[in-house]
Amino acid sequence: MNLDAKIPSGPMAQKWDKHQFDLKLVNPANKRKYEVIVVGSGLAGASAAATLAELGYNVKCFCFQDSPRRAHSIAAQGGINAAKNYQNDGDSVHRLFYDTVKGGDYRSREANVHRLAQVSVNIIDQCAAQGVPFAREYGGLLANRSFGGAQVSRTFYARGQTGQQLLLGAYSSLSRQIGLGKVQMFPRTEMLDVVLVDGHAKGIVVRDMVSGEISRHSAHAVVLATGGYGNAFFLSTNAMGSNVTASFRAYKRGAAFANPCYTQIHPTCIPVSGEHQSKLTLMSESLRNDGRVWVPKSQAVAEKIRKGELKASDVAEGDRDYYLERKYPSFGNLVPRDVASRNAKEACDEGRGVVGSGLGVYLDFEDAIKRLGEGAVRERYGNLFDMYEKITGSNAYQNPMTIFPAVHYTMGGLWVDYNLMSNVPGLYVVGEANFSDHGANRLGASALMQGLADGYFVLPYTIGQYLAEVGPDDRTDTNSAEFVGTEETVRAQIDKLLSIKGKRTPTSFHRELGQIMWDKCGMARSKAGLEAAIKKIPELRAEFWDNLNVPGENGSLNQSLEQAGRVADFLEFGELMCRDALQREESCGGHFREEHQTPEGEAKRDDENFSFVGAWEYKGENQTPELHKENLVYEEVKMTQRSYK
Amino acid sequence: MDLKLKVWRQDNADDVGRFEEYQAHDISPDMSFLEMLDVVNEGLIGSGKEPIAFDSDCREGICGSCSMVINGTAHGGQKGTTACQLHMRHFSDGMTITIEPWRATAFPVHRDLVVDRTAFDRIQQKGGFISVRTGSVPDANAIPVPKDESDLAMDAAQCIGCGACVAACKNASAMLFVAAKISHLSLVPQGQPERERRALAMVKQMDDEGFGNCTVTGSCEAVCPKEISLDFIARMNREYGRALIKKGTI
Ligand SMILES: Cc1cc2nc3c(=O)[nH]c(=O)nc-3n(C[C@H](O)[C@H](O)[C@H](O)COP(=O)(O)OP(=O)(O)OC[C@H]3O[C@@H](n4cnc5c(N)ncnc54)[C@H](O)[C@@H]3O)c2cc1C
Ligand code: SF4
Ligand code: FES
Numbered sequence: 001m002n003l004d005a006k007i008p009s010g011p012m013a014q015k016w017d018k019h020q021f022d023l024k025l026v027n028p029a030n031k032r033k034y035e036v037i038v039v040g041s042g043l044a045g046a047s048a049a050a051t052l053a054e055l056g057y058n059v060k061c062f063c064f065q066d067s068p069r070r071a072h073s074i075a076a077q078g079g080i081n082a083a084k085n086y087q088n089d090g091d092s093v094h095r096l097f098y099d100t101v102k103g104g105d106y107r108s109r110e111a112n113v114h115r116l117a118q119v120s121v122n123i124i125d126q127c128a129a130q131g132v133p134f135a136r137e138y139g140g141l142l143a144n145r146s147f148g149g150a151q152v153s154r155t156f157y158a159r160g161q162t163g164q165q166l167l168l169g170a171y172s173s174l175s176r177q178i179g180l181g182k183v184q185m186f187p188r189t190e191m192l193d194v195v196l197v198d199g200h201a202k203g204i205v206v207r208d209m210v211s212g213e214i215s216r217h218s219a220h221a222v223v224l225a226t227g228g229y230g231n232a233f234f235l236s237t238n239a240m241g242s243n244v245t246a247s248f249r250a251y252k253r254g255a256a257f258a259n260p261c262y263t264q265i266h267p268t269c270i271p272v273s274g275e276h277q278s279k280l281t282l283m284s285e286s287l288r289n290d291g292r293v294w295v296p297k298s299q300a301v302a303e304k305i306r307k308g309e310l311k312a313s314d315v316a317e318g319d320r321d322y323y324l325e326r327k328y329p330s331f332g333n334l335v336p337r338d339v340a341s342r343n344a345k346e347a348c349d350e351g352r353g354v355v356g357s358g359l360g361v362y363l364d365f366e367d368a369i370k371r372l373g374e375g376a377v378r379e380r381y382g383n384l385f386d387m388y389e390k391i392t393g394s395n396a397y398q399n400p401m402t403i404f405p406a407v408h409y410t411m412g413g414l415w416v417d418y419n420l421m422s423n424v425p426g427l428y429v430v431g432e433a434n435f436s437d438h439g440a441n442r443l444g445a446s447a448l449m450q451g452l453a454d455g456y457f458v459l460p461y462t463i464g465q466y467l468a469e470v471g472p473d474d475r476t477d478t479n480s481a482e483f484v485g486t487e488e489t490v491r492a493q494i495d496k497l498l499s500i501k502g503k504r505t506p507t508s509f510h511r512e513l514g515q516i517m518w519d520k521c522g523m524a525r526s527k528a529g530l531e532a533a534i535k536k537i538p539e540l541r542a543e544f545w546d547n548l549n550v551p552g553e554n555g556s557l558n559q560s561l562e563q564a565g566r567v568a569d570f571l572e573f574g575e576l577m578c579r580d581a582l583q584r585e586e587s588c589g590g591h592f593r594e595e596h597q598t599p600e601g602e603a604k605r606d607d608e609n610f611s612f613v614g615a616w617e618y619k620g621e622n623q624t625p626e627l628h629k630e631n632l633v634y635e636e637v638k639m640t641q642r643s644y645k
Numbered sequence: 646m647d648l649k650l651k652v653w654r655q656d657n658a659d660d661v662g663r664f665e666e667y668q669a670h671d672i673s674p675d676m677s678f679l680e681m682l683d684v685v686n687e688g689l690i691g692s693g694k695e696p697i698a699f700d701s702d703c704r705e706g707i708c709g710s711c712s713m714v715i716n717g718t719a720h721g722g723q724k725g726t727t728a729c730q731l732h733m734r735h736f737s738d739g740m741t742i743t744i745e746p747w748r749a750t751a752f753p754v755h756r757d758l759v760v761d762r763t764a765f766d767r768i769q770q771k772g773g774f775i776s777v778r779t780g781s782v783p784d785a786n787a788i789p790v791p792k793d794e795s796d797l798a799m800d801a802a803q804c805i806g807c808g809a810c811v812a813a814c815k816n817a818s819a820m821l822f823v824a825a826k827i828s829h830l831s832l833v834p835q836g837q838p839e840r841e842r843r844a845l846a847m848v849k850q851m852d853d854e855g856f857g858n859c860t861v862t863g864s865c866e867a868v869c870p871k872e873i874s875l876d877f878i879a880r881m882n883r884e885y886g887r888a889l890i891k892k893g894t895i
Contacts, residue, residue, distance in 0.1 A: 051779040070708040129782035131775045131835045133799040140789025172774035179770035239702040273675040390730045456779045505690045551695045557756040
């Protein structure tokens with residue numbers, strides 16, 4: 001397997017400029033002879049599809065929601081980073097680059113991250129020009145807030161709905177191109193396989209989710225912008241439909257899957273309320289700007305709170321443990337996510353949790369309200385407080401919120417080179433679906449940045465190189481053996497899912513898998529636990545294929561069938577995550593191996609043996625996949641133990 | 646608590662459809678309305694029946710997927726709340742709950758509670774944008790936007806495109822949705838160059854899609870989960886009138 005990252009030579013700060021110059025260009029008159037498929041219409045997909053169409057390419061864009069505007073990016077709340085230094089507080093491209101590499105615990109590729117920091121400034125310009133109503137100061141200029149893992153204020157936001165506004169901006173550009181006929185949009189259409197011709201990605205097979213019709217689409221190149229795989233855990237902050245199917249089927253066709261074990265557990269989510277829970281809700285990290293995290297100092301007090309005998313306000317200041325401020329005085333409540341999550345778990349493991357299940361800590365706004373007034377707090381976080389009240393029935397202006405970590409984001413994804421092309425020629429991967437920029441831990445407000453960087457400013461350049469190389473005639477008829485064969489595989493799987501007629505629903509399998517993943521491959525992982533999971537998951541998978549019940553048929557809107565297909569992939573993918581976690585005998589970022597910690601319980605990296613990207617190659621059904629390594633070389637940033645003290 | 650559900654079932658766009666009754670047992674007050682439906686659906690599959698089809702994705706009130714009329718009110722009647730954010734603590738034991746899809750000519754039913762809202766997308770494609778090419782833009786701070794205007798634009802821009810306004814309107818008018826977009830873009834300086842074109846094109850497409858007229862009854866504002874104000878409809882009418890005058894039509 002060829003894992004050449006194709007990092008341009010030369011000094012870090014000049015690599016991208018130099019590379020842009022070196023890339024082949026497609027003659028403007030020839031662009032309309034090319035067709036590009038973009039799967040996904042989130043920030044990454046919508047921005048890529050719109051920009052490619054503006055350049056003159058013909059684009060087909062697919063999403064499973066009923067409208068591209070509903071992609072999961074819509075749910076992002078807190079903000080988007082950019083090295084604008086509008087606050088004059090010492091920010092720069094180099095600082096954003098440095099923070100991101102450090103935040104990723106030195107497991108990301110330096111050159112990609114540097115480019116990300118460079119183009120971050122263009123993103124804000126682009127979105128402002130689209131009319132995105134970012135928060136403003138009275139002088140009419142853009143406002144900023146701070147986010148975890150940074151000591152400068154570089155996050156741009158639109159109330160608590162930044163993802164929504166950015167996505168609607170990208171959707172508006174996409175809509176314009178649809179109106180102009182340059183993008184053909186296929187909503188409610190699910191990609192079920194990628195078609196390879198002579199080893200190159202030349203198309204996809206999709207299912208129309210209303211009629212059940214299966215169809216083939218060919219193009220000169222295929223871009224996957226299909227988001228993350230957090231729903232492998234069943235409960236996560238991801239939307240219900242988020243899934244790994246597109247990436248996983250590409251993996252089965254030969255694309256390497258990089259760092260699948262890197263998952264981010266977000267510290268500020270609403271705790272689980274019961275068995276019925278279908279998903280978890282994030283309370284934006286921006287809340288940690290003004291909210292203070294605490295639990296009672298003593299277990300006895302915590303126990304009384306859990307039983308309802310005491311309220312938060314009954315606990316005297318001196319009896320509270322603001323553990324993040326105590327342990328990390330310089331970052332305080334703004335430590336990165338992995339650190340905040342592990343500390344919450346630790347406090348609860350010590351019996352100091354404050355909700356009935358024992359799994360919850362306080363996020364308290366009392367001081368902020370005293371300092372700024374309720375109006376100012378409402379202005380900043382009003383919609384989040386409203387959402388909190390709708391879900392829990394509790395008013396967070398009066399009582400502290402209760403929060404607990406939940407699965408939120410996946411840093412792993414399909415392996416890509418500097419050009420965002422996977423090891424399968426012609427198959428590009430952008431946004432959360434690729435692995436490239438966040439290493440072992442993503443900083444807050446950096447996913448929106450990466451999705452838009454990839455879609456607006458990176459892919460539209462880099463894809464030109466491949467298209468120029470293959471030429472406009474390199475397109476395969478959808479009646480070719482490769483297309484027909486792939487469609488047959490897809491149909492066979494659907495028929496199989498429908499024919500089992502066993503006793504258990506897709507959801508019940510998904511829930512069971514999720515519990516295994518959370519217990520064994522969640523916030524803390526161990527060799528024994530992972531080995532147990534690697535034994536258990538194939539058993540569950542076998543039962544799935546023997547005892548699944550999918551009612552109905554293929555020829556109509558069938559949500560059980562859609563879900564069954566996704567769960568089938570998660571059941572294989574979960575095992576891959578565990579294998580990757582087992583292989584990585586160190587702790588780094590979101591990956592915490594109990595065997596590898598410092599005496600104070602912080603993550604202990606092993607740079608000598610593990611500063612590589614772990615990229616997995618599929619070897620066939622029920623075969624052990626093969627691990628390949630891309631070694632990470634740090635020219636610019638010196639690797640140190642991350643310290644937020 | 647235990648509940649009785651009367652749910653609209655319709656196999657496809659051509660089917661006439663009918664109400665069917667189901668029991669929902671052991672419903673916890675902490676469940677969301679959609680989690681209650683999940684429980685009912687698991688039961689239906691278990692007894693060999695097809696589950697009730699409904700749209701949902703984010704379940705956080707932001708994607709605009711969920712769309713159902715609950716006891717006669719779009720999204721169920723909790724102020725500023727989508728169906729997915731409605732919690733069962735607002736219902737009581739023994740209640741009968743009627744659940745129907747959005748009903749409007751421009752939103753044909755695909756199945757059960759799932760409707761086709763692509764008409765909204767087509768309206769956006771006609772003018773719901775500012776024509777800027779990627780990269781061809783000035784520095785963000787080169788376009789100052791007064792905070793009050795920006796805030797007002799954001800009030801409009803919050804629309805999640807759910808279609809409840811259409812479902813609630815006796816004329817199935819899409820005015821609140823279209824007004825939100827037109828207002829957002831006409832309020833910010835970036836949107837000025839295309840102001841008139843946009844208003845005319847979006848309104849025309851809205852009419853072509855078969856949405857009804859607005860008679861200002863305000864039922865849309867009452868159900869809107871983002872509490873988009875009726876004032877924006879007045880603003881849109883002004884924008885439309887202004888565009889006609891500029892064009893010389895009146
Ligand atoms: C609650 C929440 C809050 C967040 N807040 C922030 C924040 O404040 N700042 C930040 O930077 N990041 C935030 N994130 C992370 C960020 O939102 C995501 O990482 C990012 O939006 C992902 O964008 P994307 O374009 O890669 O994928 P998505 O937006 O997930 O889009 C995926 C697209 O792919 C399509 N798709 C998937 N599979 C298929 C298939 N098989 N066939 C056809 N189409 C398919 C979907 O329909 C969709 O259009 C948040 C995430 C969550 C869950
Ligand atoms: S105006 Fe309100 S009800 Fe209408 S689509 Fe927008 S959010 Fe939904
Ligand atoms: S499911 Fe997204 S708004 Fe209800």
